[in-house]
Amino acid sequence: MERALTQRDQIFDMAEMDIDALHQHFRSILRSVPDAMVVINDVGLITAFSEASEKLFGYDAADVLGKNVSLLMGPADRDDHDQYIAHYLKTHRAKIIGIGRTVTARRKDGTLFPIDLKIGEAKIGDHYLFTAFMRDLTEQRRNESRMKALQAELVHFSRLSSVGTMASALAHELNQPLTVVTNYLEAARDLLDTPDAESMAMVQEALDEAAKQSVRAGQIVRKLRDYVSRGEVEKRPVPLVPLLGDAVALVQTEMSLTTSEIDVRVTEDIADVMVDPIQIQQVVINIVRNAFEAMAGQEKPRVSIQAAPASGGLVMVAIEDNGPGLDREIAEHLFKPLASSKATGMGLGLSICKTIIEAHGGTIEAMPAGATGTRFVFTLERAETAA
Structure with a gap:
């Protein structure tokens, strides 16, 4: 009770405080x-x-x-x-x-x-x-405007810097179909030296294939342009077996390989995958081409391509060679732009592969394959699980 009375007395003391003192206190607040x-x-x-x-x-x-x-x-x-x-x-x-x-x-x-x-x-x-x-908030807004201007400058600089990289990337990607076009046209020219019925039929077939590859080159340009401008891919259900088969056939034509040097195996329970077929074929072509270039001069070079279901509604595609394997230092930076294990390589192919696979919602990695050789593994979305 005594404590309660004391607190009450203090409250009354504050209430009865001198008005001048309150004014002085308020003025000090206004100053400080x-x-x-x-x-x-x-x-x-x-x-x-x-x-x-x-x-x-x-x-x-x-x-x-x-x-x-x-x-x-x-x-x-x-x-x-x-x-x-x-x-x-x-x-x-x-x-x-x-x-x-x-x-x-x-x-x-x-x-x-x-x-x-x-x-x-x-x-x-x-x-x-x-x-x-x-x-x-004037200074805060000024700083925000300054940061936005700086960000805009950085974006602009990044776009300018990417022009050279994209030009190199286009050259790298277009090399394969244009090489095939050249091979078909040279074959057609040689066949015209003996213009009999059988030769003319082969000339017709060669010109048809050259025309297809010319169209393919245009598609590559369009797809890369669309991806750069929108950062998106146009995915649709595509049968995996013919997709891999077409990519293998293109590499074999380009590099004059025999069928026995590339083995493709796809489990029966995989039908379609959700992909942009042109872009995924570019991934397969890049990896397989790199593998055979790394095995140049080897007695029995071989590449195997296997596809099997993976968890999470994905398909795992593994491309393995029996070549000399990867250097550790290169392996750590393999998918970065300008990293290459080849003396004349531009180091853009695998960087593009990584960009394409990640744009499809998958992952890609490289690892040793047995005592020697290299294994690339990437994932794609199964069509039946796509939303």
Whole structure:
């Protein structure tokens, strides 16, 4: 009981504090509060104006006391501010009070600037006082604009830098179909030396195949262009067996390989995969071509391609060779641009492969295959599980 009486006495002592002391305390707050602080009454007139507010708005406190606070507002709010107060006093539905938001304020010289505005309220008798705390966001907005400009410059520079890389990438990808076109046209030219019926039929077939590869070259350009511009791939259900078969046939034609040097095995329970066939064929062609180039001069070079179901509705495709294997230092950076294990390689093929596979939602990695050789494994989405 004694403690309760003591606390009560303290409360009464505070209530009976000298009015002049309270005013001095309030004036010290107005001098020291770091953010701009403005107090208004329930008809919108300014009753207190802190030193920080003087610095922020350019007014002396004496110039604004007793005036409507709308003189500190931007044109979007100043005409309706008194209605805002009247509406709040009638409904007590807060739009800013206790919530805060970013608004436009107006300095004495007429310049507009953004502020972070927070408002509190106090009821004294039958009237309300509203205290606004304001923080200048000009520098923050300037920094944001500067960062956006810098980001735009970086994006622009990145695009300019990628032009050379994309040109090299296009040359790398177009090399295969154009080489096949050259081979077919040279064969057709040689067959024309003996223009009998059988030779002419073979010439016709060679020209047909050359035309197909010319179309394929155009498709590669379009697909790469679309991917660069949109970062997307156009996936559709595609039978996996003929997709791999066509890729193998193209490599064999380009490199004059025999069928026995490439073995393809696909389990029977795999039908279609969700892919862009042109792009996935490019992945297979790149890996198989690289494998045979790495095995140049080897007595019995061989590549096997196997496809089997994997968890998560995926298909795992493994391409394995019996070549000399990968150097450890190259293996760590194999899929990065400009990394190549070949003296004359541009180091773009496997980087493109990684980009294509990841764009399809899969992964790709390289690893040793037995004592020697290299194994590439990538995953694709099965068509029957695609949403």
